[in-house]
Amino acid sequence: MSADDKVSSLTALVGSAQHGAVAFTTTHWSVVLEAQGESPAAHEALEKLCRTYWRPIYAFLRRQGFRREEAEDITQGFFAQLLGRRSLSAVRKEKGRLRSYLLGALKYFLADEQRRAMAIKRGKGQRLIPLEDLRADERIEMEPANPVTAEMIYERRWALTVLEHVLSRLKDEYCAAGNAALFDSLKQLLPDEPGAPSQAETAAQLGMTENALRQAFYRFRQRYQSLLREEIAHTVATPGDIEDELRHLIAVLEA
């Protein structure tokens, strides 16, 4: 057996234990929570997070029945307000997850919007106009068209966003190293689906020995898991939450 059949150093196998841990200091959500939104670093972190995770918010609004332009406006307004607030003083660190926090903030935002809209309609000294009196097309359609509720759409979109982000980062890494073809081949092997090409076939296709492919795949998988972990870590408060969040994301994809 050639030298590259043996794993040259155990640290390759085992190393990510430390990498992962160090990465947690700089996860975005934890920075936001730690600073309670009061520092430039926190602001920047929150901005980064919003950049990635606006899509589930938008999807939620669409499912709620808002037209495209309305949904865009509200999304913009919501994030503007979120980032514009000087401090997230209300946000506490315990058990906080970005995913739930954002949705909750959005609903509150929506409720406020409604109240504001209704307040405008209230004349001086007049009573509040009850909801029924608003024109039909001013009211927000709350009933979704089919049993899939807006929340479920939000959660699903969130899970997919996480995955998209990770895969795109992984792809970038491999492409930058000139390994675009390797990425495309290895990614098929990840879910271990019956009917996917075997390692032997893939190796032949790429002109590698089977053993070399095995190692390459192992490293690919490790990197994928590490990036996934990192991405989830960016949205939770403590390391203990990562596994739970992952389980949650898997569960929402069941439907």
Add this chain to the structure above:
Amino acid sequence: MEEFYGVQRESARETPTMLRVIRICRKCGAKIFSDAPEGLCARCMLKIALGAFPDAVAGVGDSGCVEQPAGEDRASASQDKTTARAAELLGELGDYELLEEVGRGGQGVVFRARQKSLNRTVALKVISLGQWASKAHLKRFRLEAEAAARLEHPGIVPIHEVGERDGSCYFSMKFIEGGQLDEIVRREPMPIRQGAELIAKVARTVHYAHEHGILHRDIKPGNILLDANGEPHLTDFGLARLVESESSVTHTLEVLGTPSYMAPEQAVGNNTAVSSATDVYGLGAVLYQLLTGHPPFAGGTTYETIKLLLDTEPRQPRLLNPKIDRDLTTICLKCLEKDPQRRYSSALALSEDLERWLKHEPIRARRTGIFSRGRKWIRRNPTSALLIASLVALASAAGWIVWKSGFVQHPVTTGIAVLPFENLSEEKEYGFFADGVQDDILIKLAKIADLKVISRTSVMQYRGKQNVHEIGDALRVSHVLEGTVRRSGGKVHVNAQLVDARTDTGVWAEQYDRDLSDVFAIETEVAQSIVSRLKAKISASEKLTIAERPTKDLAAYDLYVRAAALIDKATYEEGEEQTKNDFQAVDLLNQAVTRDPSFLLAYCRLAEAHDALYFRGDDRTPNRLALAKAAIDAAFRLKPDSGEAHFALADHLYHGYFDYDRARDELAIALRTLPNNARIFDLSAPIDRRQGRWHDAVHNHERAMELDPRNVTTLIAAAVTYRSLRDYRQALAIFDRIIALEPKDILYRLRRARVEVRERADLRPMQDVLGKNFTDNPALLRTHPSDCFLVALWARDPVAADNVLAATAAMTDNAFGARGNSVAFSHAYAKGLVARMKGDGDGARAAFNAARAEQEKVVRAQPDDLTQSVELCLLGLIDAALGRKQEALSEGRRAVELLPLTKNALDGADILYFYAVICAEVGERDLAIEQLKTVAKIPAGASYGELRLDPLWDPLRGDPRFEKIVASLAPK
């Protein structure tokens, strides 16, 4: 605003409703849509990463957000394993072929591997040391691992080989087909007996290792593997040594992973203190986890967890799982004592006690947890704060974020407070209606066992207050419901908002605009929405009760709500106002039930109002009791299993007949459907206390305080119990809370000061409250005569004492409560005591004779055993003072007979105390000492302060036996 995060750009091409299914995943069967990343099955892609993360903390989860993976996940997870098994090698390490990664911990990775030379499957653990590896560490690890390898026991995973390669250490051990304990119980909790059996076995295993000189040092669920037969196997012996350092600065948190199961002496890095008791602690922590589903301490971060485990006691297991009995709790908590010396002396002792419990035999451990919390250990280790600080510094260096934790208590994870709703109606008098809506919603939610719902008394104080976060903190709840009600004409407009108090974010909001007759539907909908938002577990019957409406008749409802407001007002007022309100309430309720004879809640409130009138003495006639009974009977006829009716009956039996046994039975039934009713616990606690079940009393007090944290009556009752148990720290803490709620009322400061007198024999706190010249303050002397007299007498200040007597001469009641329980001194007797103190023999004799004449009559007039016993006691004291030895002793004995401890543990202790005094006064020293020995031990018995300061004990002073008893009660 300019293009924001590409919203416009991206959304233009996205049409959420036009997702196509491109194929079905052949592995898990899920549909793969056109938005699937890289065309792969998203579910499978995420599942790959399950279990691969080093920081997953056993047992600690987000209670709000965890979704249990569906049952089929288990199947596909093992399917993943199988396919991986069939797949190819990961690599090689000397004689081992690495087949599959099966676990990742803080210290390293575990692989399933094949040992080529012997062609067997093993588990290979590779330790990643990185920057912490030094020659000394490696050497120590090898020694430890090799010593552990010599252990041969069915409960210990056998180690085959220990090796080192390229700076990494590894050892191979038997591969256990099964799983880690934490994984297994995460999927489904373990039955209590099974958990106890398991720990008993593991404890025996640990003892075996101890006998061979090996400590484990890292016992936690992750290190206990269960094989296919459910038998436990302990692994990873001594690995914690790996990163032990010589200095007192602690080891890096990162490598050790969760400190939730760590013993205090380990957490502060006191390596010399680590012993077999440390392993006992670990066993206790795992037992705690198995029984309650939570580790004994779990903060949001490592730092918080350590702080908790050093400074606080674990939550009473029965609060987390009521099915755990007291003995098992005792065993568990004994392992978790902060002071290693207080734990089981060996793992064997622990397993033996568990085995006794399993066989339903009495256990050896004594219930000490409540009496003397392990604060002493903390006091002896004041440097723990310093060590935490250095821990923090080290942790930052190693890369963890350290949370600036403001609180030391457990983070609030549950509970809801329904705040008073604001009345937005134009008619201000509809305020009671808004209160009624709030109350009904509160009552509905309170019926759900899975929720903690704060009682009305505690929330009403927050009327008009805004700061939800502070409210949540003060009431220890995670959520708050606020709302507004506007009623006009035949319509009602309700606005309700559920807020997460921890983050001050809205969780749910809804508006209702309906006819007035629909108000009950609104209340139901609000309750149902909250239940679903909070993801509370709700039973079928609970679901039904939420949807019940109190009455169909709106007018009757109006009357009921007005009456309820009056009854509540009555509890805060005094005298005439109180009576007036109650009578009015009765009137309104009678009208309500006339309109709607099926209005169950109205009947219950009616009974409550009648009983209040009887008990407070406004109408202490059998007729009043009969009226109450009639209302209760009506309630039962409407619904025989109604919790409210059972509660009303319990209240009636308690206040009307002092029939505690039957009251207790009724309370137990009521509790089944009214799990959040603080009043049930309020009533249960004094019953338990009276009947000598002190621990149950404490439990009930704690429950009541949890549900009604700002109710002064509840708090006082708890403080009295803790004081009786000589847990002065708790009693004082509760008094501090009361004083914070009622800062202007000096009564509570006085009571607090009295606790300090008992604890330390120090009169100064009381003197401070009363003021230097309290005897010149006539108002004080009138309102707090007992306290003034006590201070004067015990300070042996004849002038002050004379002043008190003079000021109180005109009061007709026996004004001087002796110990705060039941026995009280008459004015004449007190006069005699003071004269005696001044050395005025004749004056004393005259006063005592007058006292005697009066007291004889009083004794004869007493209707029942309790009051007779109390007055006989005083008579005995008087006769003792007059030197009438035989009469005094026989009166004392009779008093004890009439009210033994078995009949009333609280007042009975008083009687026993004074019987001892009588014996001392008449010169029967031996008898007095004998009685005093008992009195010094029982709850509500003698305290250090009383024995040191009370002149009544003067006859015994100097007697070494007396001094020994006094010393035994002295503060440590």
